[in-house]
Amino acid sequence: MNTNEVMQSFGTAGVAFKGTTHRPIAELAKWADLLREDALEPDLPIIDPHHHVWDDERGRYMSSELLHDLSSGHRIESTVFVQFKSGYRKDGPASMKPIGEVEFARSFADTCGIQMPNGPRLCDGIIAHADLTLGDEVQAVLDAMAAAGGERLKGIRHGATWDSGSAGYGRTFAKPHLLSDTAFRRGFARLAPMGLTFDAWLFYPQLPDLVSLLRDYPDSTVVMDHAGGVLGVDPHTDRAAVFSAWRENLQQVASYPNVTVKIGGLGMLYAGWDFHLRDTPPSSEELATRWRPYVETCIDLFGPERCMFESNFPVDKQTCGYGVLWNAFKRITERFSPAEKLALYSGTAAHVYRLEQPIVTQS
DSSP states (O other): OOHHHHHHHHOOOOOOOOOSOSSOHHHHHHHHTTSOOOOSSTTSEEEEEEEOOEEETTEEESHHHHHHHHOSSSEEEEEEEEOSSOSOOSSSOGGGTTHHHHHHHHHHHHHHHHHOTTSOEEEEEEEEOOOGGGGGGHHHHHHHHHHHHGGGEEEEEOOOOOOSSGGGTTSOOOOTTGGGOHHHHHHHTTTGGGTOEEEEOOOGGGHHHHHHHHHHOTTSOEEEOGGGTOOOSTTOOOHHHHHHHHHHHHHHHHTOTTEEEEEOOTTSGGGOOSGGGSSSOOOHHHHHHHHHHHHHHHHHHHOGGGEEEOOOBTGGGGTSOHHHHHHHHHHHTTTSOHHHHHIIIIIHHHHHHTOOOOOOOOO
């Protein structure tokens, strides 16, 4: 199928959006395990550059749960923890509370490293949250985070998602056009001198704001999360029109060499698929068919050296199991060269986040 045929065959997304969590963590684990597949290309090294861990009122997704997902037969060498309001400090100034998440993630990583000295290296990198709208005053927060995270601290994410439609169900968005805010930009300017990346999380209609940021700060390293924030919930239910607008915005983003893209997040319920409503999860073949136009567009526009596949687990687990997700990506890239695959699955992530490059096994 060409892209137009794929879009037409799936018609209009129409699944009512009721937040990003359809099944709670404990129930989700049982559901995802209903379909497990043998790993394709099991020797291909993978750095998973985007996942979360937490243990709070949302449930528990810690080392045992993460390792269960990673035991899918794929060669996961290391991972990157991305902020998700885990382990915030209970006391002190609001601006300093996210430092608790860095302490939480570093403790998690150190403990796992002692228990599993031969890997995988869990939370080898940490992407924290700092309120960049503090402007110049965010420097004190960043300094404290650097002290707490040490070499594991790689960057900052300050989510900028905003939408007037149903994507806002059950949550509070940042202000519209956050990336253009003067105070935010003063805070953002503090990252590059410290060698910190910026993870940009926003929806596809907001990508022009990211273009402006990239243009004005060409020396800052920016990672665009979740393939640029594809939406498939009301009012973004004309999938062909959304795809066209997303691709047009993505072309502008890709013209700036200081940005890379994480390909993933397509399993989030924001995308408007119906997988989470099924009794059993979808296969990697079906996911590859649905996701192929988005994945191939990202790679075509950015090139493999500026793309990295991500799991976004356990958020994307609402759609499929961990091993199935990686199989879907591998089906899409089946005909890519070994060098291209190495970049997509580990090389780009290692370069951008300054992580150890996996040893390539010669077959």
